[in-house]
Amino acid sequence: MGPDEFLFLLIGLKWTVALSAIGFVCGSAAGLGIALARTSGIAFVERLTAGYIAIFQGTPLLMQLFVVYYGLALIGIKIDAWAAVSVGLTLHASAYLGEIWRGAIEAVPRGQTEASKALALGYISRMKDVILPQALRISLPATIGFLVQLIKGTSLASIVGFTELTRAGNMISNQIFEPLTVFGIVGILYFIMCCPLTIYGAHLERKFAASTR
Secondary structure, X not given: OOHHHHHHHHHHHHHHHHXXXXXXHHHHHHHHHHHHHHOXXXXXXXXXXXXXXXXXXXXXXXXXXXXXXXXXXXOOOOXXXXXXXXXXXXXXXXXXXXXXXXXXXXXXXXXXXXXXXXXXXXXXXXXXXXXXXXXXXXXXXXXXXXXHHXXXXXXXXXXXXXXXXXXXXXXXXXXXXXXXXXXXXXXXXXXXXXXXXXXXXXXXXXXXXXXXX
């Protein structure tokens, strides 16, 4: 395990971070829309988004990546592994974040909504200025926890041939025949990414729990 191999791992790490960022940012935007739809009070829209969430929560991420990568090719839409994994992670994240934020919105005391209606605030102003800021605070620990899971989930991108951290480790291991050393380093790199987020999420959870006593 020399410097060239370690540099290759760092390149894989770069793509892992990029995939995580794309999946989380794009999934957050779509997830917010899903959360708002789930709390819209329109029965058809709520059932439709509930079905969307159920599909992605009820199936493995690995299968979702397979469907996006190979399924789109079957209907004549050919995209490379990078785009397929980005789309798959975005859809996966949107379903989970949508449900997390739906729960956070519903956890905001109903009196807040009633008070904003009494002040004649429109829907957009009510959500933007009153409900969503409180829901964001409530949902932060769970959101950070999901981000940790998403980072680890990027390892499944290797199954469709995309070279991120796990696949880079596997390629190096096959070349130098030192799997314990290589995957030990891979594990350490994942730990460096995920552990601070886990600690921060736990800190926020304790902090918010103390503030509600």
